[in-house]
Amino acid sequence: MASDTPLRSPQKPVSGGPAHGSAHDPMQAEQNVYANVYHALIIGMLVSTALFIWGLIQALRHSTFIPLTHKWIRQQYNWHLFWQGLRHAQPTPILLLATLILVLTPVMRVVSSIYAFWVDKDYKYTVVTSIVFGVIVLTVILSRLGLH
Amino acid sequence: MYFGWTFVVALLGSAVFAGFFGALLGVGGGIFIVPIMVLLFHLHMKIAVAASIVSVIATSNAGGSSYVDQRISNLRLAMFLEIATTLGALSGSVLALYLRQWIMLLLFALMLAYMAWAAFTTRNLDDRRIADGDFSRVRPDRLSRFLDLRGTYHDLAAQKDVEYVTNGTPIGAGISYLAGMASGLLGVGGGVIKVSAMNRYMNVPMKVAVGTSKLMIGVTAAVSSILFFLAGWIHFYVVAPVAVGTTAGATLGTMVMNRLHSALLKWIFTALMIYLAYSMFTRALAMHYHLHLPVLD
Numbered sequence: 001m002a003s004d005t006p007l008r009s010p011q012k013p014v015s016g017g018p019a020h021g022s023a024h025d026p027m028q029a030e031q032n033v034y035a036n037v038y039h040a041l042i043i044g045m046l047v048s049t050a051l052f053i054w055g056l057i058q059a060l061r062h063s064t065f066i067p068l069t070h071k072w073i074r075q076q077y078n079w080h081l082f083w084q085g086l087r088h089a090q091p092t093p094i095l096l097l098a099t100l101i102l103v104l105t106p107v108m109r110v111v112s113s114i115y116a117f118w119v120d121k122d123y124k125y126t127v128v129t130s131i132v133f134g135v136i137v138l139t140v141i142l143s144r145l146g147l148h
Numbered sequence: 149m150y151f152g153w154t155f156v157v158a159l160l161g162s163a164v165f166a167g168f169f170g171a172l173l174g175v176g177g178g179i180f181i182v183p184i185m186v187l188l189f190h191l192h193m194k195i196a197v198a199a200s201i202v203s204v205i206a207t208s209n210a211g212g213s214s215y216v217d218q219r220i221s222n223l224r225l226a227m228f229l230e231i232a233t234t235l236g237a238l239s240g241s242v243l244a245l246y247l248r249q250w251i252m253l254l255l256f257a258l259m260l261a262y263m264a265w266a267a268f269t270t271r272n273l274d275d276r277r278i279a280d281g282d283f284s285r286v287r288p289d290r291l292s293r294f295l296d297l298r299g300t301y302h303d304l305a306a307q308k309d310v311e312y313v314t315n316g317t318p319i320g321a322g323i324s325y326l327a328g329m330a331s332g333l334l335g336v337g338g339g340v341i342k343v344s345a346m347n348r349y350m351n352v353p354m355k356v357a358v359g360t361s362k363l364m365i366g367v368t369a370a371v372s373s374i375l376f377f378l379a380g381w382i383h384f385y386v387v388a389p390v391a392v393g394t395t396a397g398a399t400l401g402t403m404v405m406n407r408l409h410s411a412l413l414k415w416i417f418t419a420l421m422i423y424l425a426y427s428m429f430t431r432a433l434a435m436h437y438h439l440h441l442p443v444l445d
Contacts, residue, residue: 049392052391103205128231143379
């Protein structure tokens with residue numbers, strides 16, 4: 001869970017160095033926010049693994065011909081089919097959902113880190129982390145503009 | 149392709165193998181699972197790369213929290229370098245969408261060959277530098293000073309607090325961009341490149357570099373995964389066994405890593421990397437030039 005620990009900087013302040021936000025003794029309330037996010041991320045990770053296993057079992061119960069092609073994958077991107085399939089516990093939407101949750105877990109970490117730095121009044125790193133989030137947004141925009 | 153027990157069990161088993169030995173060698177599972185998917189399962193290179201990069205997120209989530217627990221990772225350094233690695237991942241995965249399959253195979257073969265070479269030429273000089281207190285003696289550059297990129301960690305082996313100040317942030321960021329690019333293009337974590345960049349050019353102690361690199365891998369892999377997902381290269385039936393298998397393998401591997409640390413293991417897996425590099429190379433030539441070099445099966 002290393003990559004998803006939205007904790008403040010783990011470094012102890014170096015003696016004589018400039019004081020910044022995380023050098024202060026953290027308030028208990030803040031600590032709880034971080035702990036909650038941390039647990040939420042562990043849950044996200046466990047949920048995606050569980051869904052992967054469930055989806056695989058569902059798929060194996062009625063083995064079918066699944067084309068391993070780019071074209072087949074594109075055909076699955078249909079919200080209507082997705083929700084309908086999920087209601088009937090069909091394997092493809094379950095596996096799609098598991099993949100989505102897994103991919104979005106680190107994004108949640110970035111968002112929660114922006115919040116953590118902001119609460120810490122560490123504005124420099126709020127900006128640094130926001131730039132990282134900006135790259136993620138740019139990725140989505142570029143994809144929507146039609147990369148295939 | 150018929151999706152049945154044999155396919156799932158074989159792919160799951162291969163993924164456990166890749167994750168386990170990747171963790172033992174400290175290189176991650178990607179460099180083994182991608183060639184296995186391409187050579188053994190005859191999957192399209194882009195489907196293999198996309199599945200591998202999603203599984204990299206899974207393994208990065210699962211293993212290695214001990215670095216953060218022991219306060220070894222540097223969160224600030226990770227955040228700063230993540231700008232470079234995510235931009236690199238974006239460029240790498242866009243490139244992957246447009247490159248021909250055989251060129252990707254060729255690049256993967258080159259990376260494997262480099263890793264095999266690096267395994268024997270990289271020397272860890274940290275023990276002496278820690279003893280001499282070298283890490284705190286350098287002058288930070290302007291960016292490093294502005295972003296306060298330094299820290300202290302307790303080194304259990306040396307039994308002392310090691311203070312360090314980073315410099316060389318531009319070159320460190322540049323190499324991190326390339327690491328992100330390799331990650332997005334070839335479906336690997338790229339940890340080895342980042343760790344050596346931090347240790348060699350940014351004056352970061354090896355253990356801090358490893359822990360910090362682990363923090364970055366998830367977000368970097370997420371960027372390429374989002375692109376591959378939206379472009380339609382993530383095959384859910386391939387991702388599921390690969391992600392579950394590598395995570396299980398990596399968790400096991402991390403557990404036994406400290407007990408199994410022989411030079412023999414390093415030799416065996418360097419040999420395996422060279423073998424995989426050769427196989428990927430011959431497959432690439434066969435694909436494009438219909439040139440069939442002898443295959444060692």
